[in-house]
Structures are given as C-alpha cells and as structure tokens.
Amino acid sequence: MEKQIRISRRKFLAVSSSVAAGSVAAAAVVGGVAGYFFGAAQAPPAVTVPGPTVTVTEIAPPKKLKVGYIYVGPIGDFGWTYAHNEGRKWADSLFKNVESIYIESVPEAEAAGAIESLINQGAELIITTSFGYMDPTAEMAAKHPDRYFVHISGYRSGAAGNAPQNMSSAFAEFYQLYYLNGLAAGAVTQTGIVGYVAAHPIPEVVRHINAFVLGANYSYKKRTGRNIKAYVVWLFSWFDPGKTRLAATSLIEESNADVLAFTEDSPTTLQVAEEYTTKKGRRVWSFSHYNDMSQYGPNSHLTGQIVNWGPIYLDFYRMVATNTWRSVDIWTRIGDYMPYRWRRPVEQSTAGQMDGTLQLGKLHPVIPSEWQIEIKKRYEEMKELLFEPFSVEGNLGEPIRDNKGEVRISGTQRADWAMLWNMDWFVEYIEGELPRI
Numbered sequence: 001m002e003k004q005i006r007i008s009r010r011k012f013l014a015v016s017s018s019v020a021a022g023s024v025a026a027a028a029v030v031g032g033v034a035g036y037f038f039g040a041a042q043a044p045p046a047v048t049v050p051g052p053t054v055t056v057t058e059i060a061p062p063k064k065l066k067v068g069y070i071y072v073g074p075i076g077d078f079g080w081t082y083a084h085n086e087g088r089k090w091a092d093s094l095f096k097n098v099e100s101i102y103i104e105s106v107p108e109a110e111a112a113g114a115i116e117s118l119i120n121q122g123a124e125l126i127i128t129t130s131f132g133y134m135d136p137t138a139e140m141a142a143k144h145p146d147r148y149f150v151h152i153s154g155y156r157s158g159a160a161g162n163a164p165q166n167m168s169s170a171f172a173e174f175y176q177l178y179y180l181n182g183l184a185a186g187a188v189t190q191t192g193i194v195g196y197v198a199a200h201p202i203p204e205v206v207r208h209i210n211a212f213v214l215g216a217n218y219s220y221k222k223r224t225g226r227n228i229k230a231y232v233v234w235l236f237s238w239f240d241p242g243k244t245r246l247a248a249t250s251l252i253e254e255s256n257a258d259v260l261a262f263t264e265d266s267p268t269t270l271q272v273a274e275e276y277t278t279k280k281g282r283r284v285w286s287f288s289h290y291n292d293m294s295q296y297g298p299n300s301h302l303t304g305q306i307v308n309w310g311p312i313y314l315d316f317y318r319m320v321a322t323n324t325w326r327s328v329d330i331w332t333r334i335g336d337y338m339p340y341r342w343r344r345p346v347e348q349s350t351a352g353q354m355d356g357t358l359q360l361g362k363l364h365p366v367i368p369s370e371w372q373i374e375i376k377k378r379y380e381e382m383k384e385l386l387f388e389p390f391s392v393e394g395n396l397g398e399p400i401r402d403n404k405g406e407v408r409i410s411g412t413q414r415a416d417w418a419m420l421w422n423m424d425w426f427v428e429y430i431e432g433e434l435p436r437i
Contacts, residue, residue, distance in 0.1 A: 062097060065125065065321045067313075068118030069102035070111060072130035073239045079265025080238065083290040084129045084152070087309025094310075095317045108132030115140045119147060125320045127313065128152065130238075131202070134169075141167040148320050152309075153204065155421065158327030170312050170330040172357045175211040175420065176382050177305035177334070178261065179389035180351075180360055180375050181287055182215020184303050185259040186228055187371035188285060192220060195251030196232045197244055197262035197269050201435045205263050207423040209430070211389045212261045217429050218396055219371055230430045231255040239265040248272040252284055259285045259302070267296035274300045288361045303352075303375075304361030311337040311357055331417070332357045335383035343384050349376035390415030401428045 069088055073081035081104065092100050101121060106114045111133040118126050119140075127150045128137045134154035141149040141164040149167040151157070158165035185194050194216050196209050209232060217228040233247035244262070248269045251257040262269040273286035274297035286297060288304025312330060319325045335341040338356035351360045360379055363372050381387035391414045392399060399410040402425040409415060415423075426434050 062321075065095070065098045065317060066122045067098060067100045067125045067127065067317065068115075068121065068123030069100065070106050070114050070118070070126070070128045070130075070133060071102060071104040072106060072108065072132070073265055074105050075102075077239050077265040078267055078293065078296075079290050081129070081265065083307050084309055086291070087307075087313055090308060090310030091313035091317055094314055095321075097321075098317060106133075108136075111136035112140055119144055124148060125150070125316060127316070131204070138163040138167055148316070148325055150313075150316050155329075157329045159329045163327075165327045166325070168316070168328045168330070170316075170328075170332075172307045172309060172312065172332045173420075174305045174307075174358070175207045176389060177358060177360055178208045178211040179215040179394065180379060181261060181303055181305060182212040182217075183219045183371060183375050183378070184215075184363065184367050185212070185261070185285065186216035186219030186221075187223070187367050188302065189216070189220060189228070189259050190283070191256050191258045192224065192226060193229045193231070193255060193257045194259045194261065195248070195255055195257030196230065197247045197251070197260065197264055198232050198234050199238050199263045199265075200236060201234060201437055203421055203423045206426070206434065207390075207420050208263060209261075210423065210427045213427050213429050214389055214394055214400070216259070217427075218394065219374070221396060228429050231257060232426075232430060232432060234435060235264060237264075241266045241268040244268040245272055252276060252282070258283060261287055262289060265290070267293040270297035270301060273297055276300075285364075285366075292361060294361070301361070302364050302367070306354070306359040306361055308354060308357050308359070333382070334358055334379060335385075338383070341383050343380040343386065346373055346376045346380065349380050351376045351379040388414045390420070402426060403428045403430050 071081045071084060075081050075085040088100055092098050101118065101123065103114045103117065108130060111128060115126055115136065125148045129152045131153045134151050134156050137149050137151045138156050145164065145166055147166065151167065151169050153171050154169050156163040157167055157169040159168065196212065198205050198209060213228065213230045220228045231251055233251055235243050235247060237243060244264045244266060245268050248260055249272060251260055260269050260273055270286040270293050273284040276282045276284040277300045285300055285302040287302055288294060288306055290307055292306055293304065294301040336356055344350065352362045353359065363375065378387050388394065390400065390409055392410065399407045401407050408425065
C-alpha cells in the first residue's frame with residue numbers, strides 16, 4: 001500500500017515457536033471434538049476423566065513496517081527519482097508487510113520539514129535520496145533516536161563515526177559501468193570526440209566523467225592510434241530537460257561530438273541523439289541512465305548504466321523489522337548483491353541482465369564483436385575486482401594523468417575509495433577546466 005504526499009518543493013514473520021505448538025494443540029482439540037460426535041451414536045457413554053487444561057494462545061499478526069522516502073525530483077523524471085521509486089516498489093513487493101509513503105520534489109533546504117512530516121505519519125524508517133539531504137538527515141537522526149535513517153549518496157553515518165548510530169549511508173556506484181560505456185563509445189565514434197552533459201561538479205559526477213573518458217580513449221586509441229577528445233557542458237542542476245537539450249546540441253554542433261554520455265535525470269540527451277540520427281542525417285549515440293531509456297532513442301541507444309535500489313532498501317527493511325539494526329556504509333559496485341558474484345566466461349556473461357544492484361544496458365549490435373567481448377570480459381572481471389578502470393591497465397598500460405599533466409595513478413596503483421570519493425580533477429583527454437564550487 002502506498003500513499004503519495006506532495007509538498008512544495010524484508011517478509012518478516014514474527015511468529016514464535018509457540019504458534020506451531022499452539023496450532024498442533026488446537027488441531028488436537030478440534031479433532032477430539034469431531035471424534036466425540038462421530039462415536040456418540042455408536043458407543044456407550046464414556047466415563048469422563050478430568051485432565052489438564054489446554055491453553056491455545058492466539059498471536060496477533062506482526063506489526064506492519066512503515067517506511068518514508070524523500071525524493072529530490074518527480075517520480076516521473078525517468079531518471080534518478082524514478083529509479084528510487086521503482087526500487088521502493090521492488091522492496092515492498094518482496095517484503096510485503098510494509099506500508100511505504102513518499103514525498104517527491106523536495107528542495108534540499110526543506111528536507112528537515114519533510115522528514116518531520118514522515119515521522120508524524122508514523123514512519124519508523126526514513127530514506128532520503130539526494131546528496132544535499134545528508135546534513136538534515138543527520139540532524140533529524142539525532143533528534144529522533146527511536147527512528148532509523150538511511151541517506152543515499154552521502155558519507156555521514158554512525159558506521160563512519162560522523163552521524164548518530166541510527167543513521168546509515170548507501171550508494172549504488174556507477175564508475176565501472178561508465179568505463180564500459182566508454183569502451184562502447186570509443187569503439188563506434190567516427191569523429192574521435194565524445195561529449196558529456198554533466199549535472200554538478202562534485203566528485204561523484206567527476207569520477208563518472210573520468211571513467212567514461214578513460215574507457216573511450218582505451219578503445220579509440222586501440223582502433224586508431226590516436227587519443228580521444230572529450231568535452232563537458234555543466235548544467236548545475238540534476239533535472240533540467242531544457243538546459244540539457246541545449247547542452248547536448250552544443251556538444252554536437254560546436255564540439256563535433258558523436259557520442260554523448262550524461263548525468264541528468266531525464267532521457268533528453270538520448271532524445272537529442274535520436275533526433276540527429278533520424279531527422280538530421282547525423283549519426284549520434286547516447287545511453288540509458290539509471291533506467292532503461294532505450295524507448296526514447298531506439299536508433300541511438302548504445303548501452304547504459306542501470307540501477308535497482310531495491311536490494312539495498314530490502315536490507316534496511318529487514319534490519320528494522322527484526323530489530324537487528326546496525327549502522328552501515330554501503331557502496332555497491334558490479335558483483336554486489338548478485339546471487340552469484342564470481343566471474344563467468346565471456347559467453348556466459350550476465351552483462352546486459354539485471355543482476356544485483358547494477359546493470360549494464362544491452363549492447364547495440366553496432367558495437368564490433370571484438371569490443372563486445374572486451375566489454376563483457378571487463379564486466380566479469382570487475383565482479384571480483386580483478387580489473388579496475390582507474391589503473392594503468394585501464395589506460396592502455398600508461399600512467400593516468402590529469403589534464404594539467406600531473407601523474408595521478410602509476411605502476412600498480414589503483415584508485416582507492418578515498419581517491420574516488422574525493423576526485424576533483426579531470427583526466428588528460430578532457431578539454432577545459434573543472435569548475436570549483
């Protein structure tokens with residue numbers, strides 16, 4: 001059951017072993033009564049012998065868990081918020097004994113009030129789904145120690161020691177998928193130029209851009225011997241289809257990009273690519289983001305990065321319902337939450353299937369077979385962390401430099417969590433400066 005509120009801006013079976021015993025006892029009583037009436041017509045009256053009293057305890061059904069969600073955008077954006085709402089419904093469908101409610105399009109400055117509203121409606125678990133909700137979530141966790149809180153995409157939690165113990169953090173991380181998308185981009189580009197429509201210049205987005213460009217350079221340079229060129233246009237917004245259309249168009253018209261990646265919560269970039277491909281006689285490719293967006297650009301959809309937040313949410317439902325809460329910091333990558341997380345042979349690869357929290361979009365047949373094999377091979381290796389994009393291996397054996405020439409990764413180094421989390425530099429193949437905010 002769900003209820004939607006708009007403002008301005010797991011199955012837990014709590015039945016003790018006494019239920020089974022009680023049920024058997026009850027069956028014995030009922031069976032005895034039936035036998036009495038059946039035998040009364042055929043046998044002389046029985047002598048009644050006093051015996052022990054049997055008590056059958058009726059146990060009430062388990063209390064329904066109530067969960068509240070706060071979304072930064074509309075559930076119809078078909079991007080970030082849509083994916084979270086689909087994850088909510090997925091978790092609800094498996095847990096069942098839950099009522100979830102949500103408030104959509106909540107400005108980050110109004111997060112505390114929205115959280116209070118959910119608490120006033122009885123929510124025991126509150127899940128907030130935007131980076132900017134982090135501090136208000138921590139404040140409300142301190143104010144309401146009898147409730148549980150999960151913040152998506154931040155770094156504050158009881159586990160990290162910078163928030164109350166009733167607060168956890170979680171994220172489904174995409175940089176590996178972006179690298180695979182880059183491999184696809186470099187395998188098909190004709191101009192040798194890729195573009196990126198970017199939301200905000202924060203480390204999350206920066207590492208996605210860098211991973212995409214590293215992948216594109218890997219395949220393009222192997223094909224041609226030349227480095228890729230990449231351009232970025234910033235929106236300074238998570239959801240703005242109008243500005244996204246202008247940004248995508250400028251990357252095509254002014255920068256000559258013929259493959260466009262993006263971080264923005266609508267399918268607009270893919271739609272622009274489709275328009276150029278089908279109506280303007282200019283082949284442009286793009287991707288899915290958070291959801292399968294291929295319907296918005298069937299002729300221009302190369303592959304993509306797709307998420308299922310449901311397994312993460314289901315974990316937290318179970319913790320609260322079974323009174324086994326502990327604060328955690330979850331950062332899922334390829335392999336996490338998969339039923340079988342180990343590397344498979346390329347011909348058995350699960351790339352392109354919903355498997356765990358992260359999914360690579362289906363690969364368009366235009367991607368040459370040797371690169372489809374490479375993409376699937378790397379996807380399988382990533383499950384066991386046998387391959388990482390931010391490594392010399394991920395850059396054709398060369399050190400990874402920023403676009404000012406400084407070596408950032410060399411030798412056997414790989415980007416660790418701290419580097420990924422704090423990434424504030426562009427790889428050398430990207431033209432232009434990274435805005436400082």
